[in-house]
Amino acid sequence: MxxxxxxxxxxxxxxxFIVVVALNKSGKAKGAKIFQMILRLDYLLILYSGGTLLATYFNGPQMGEAIFKGLAGIWAIFAMEMISMKSGREEPTKSWWIQLVIAVLLTLILGFGRLGLGFLP
Ligand code: HEM
Incomplete structure (x- = not known):
């Protein structure tokens, strides 16, 4: 679940996130703000669901890996937030895009590849 x-x-x-960046790039700052608010609420869902998943790993053999997975996930969220913000202010975003790619690769590899819980009911 x-x-x-x-x-x-x-x-x-x-x-x-793609919608926010696309709207910012085409100068629709108002629309971007609305989607950015929804995106921020969605971050809370990710954190809540990730946090409860993480709790199931506590004191288990893969606890360290699961914590690392969580940190990589928080890093991915942070990078998305920075890019959304900076794309609205027309500030450079390249270094955050690089970080986003690394963080997402890490979360996907650790999430799908390493942690075995999977889609338990
Ligand atoms: C954009 C951010 C994130 C992405 C792309 C992501 C991706 C994933 C993926 C692909 C899985 C494996 C799902 C499966 O079992 O099939 C997963 C599971 C998990 N995630 Fe995340 N996640 C993100 C954020 C977070 C955050 C913020 C936390 C912690 C607070 C977190 C903690 C966990 C935990 C503990 C699991 C359980 C691993 C498992 O049992 O497979 N994740 N995540």
């Missing part, structure tokens, strides 16, 4: 909430909420975050 929480895995589904988790995956749904970060897939939704990627979509909202």
């Amino acid at each position: 929480n895995t589904h909430l988790h995956v749904t909420s970060w897939v939704l975050a990627f979509i909202l």
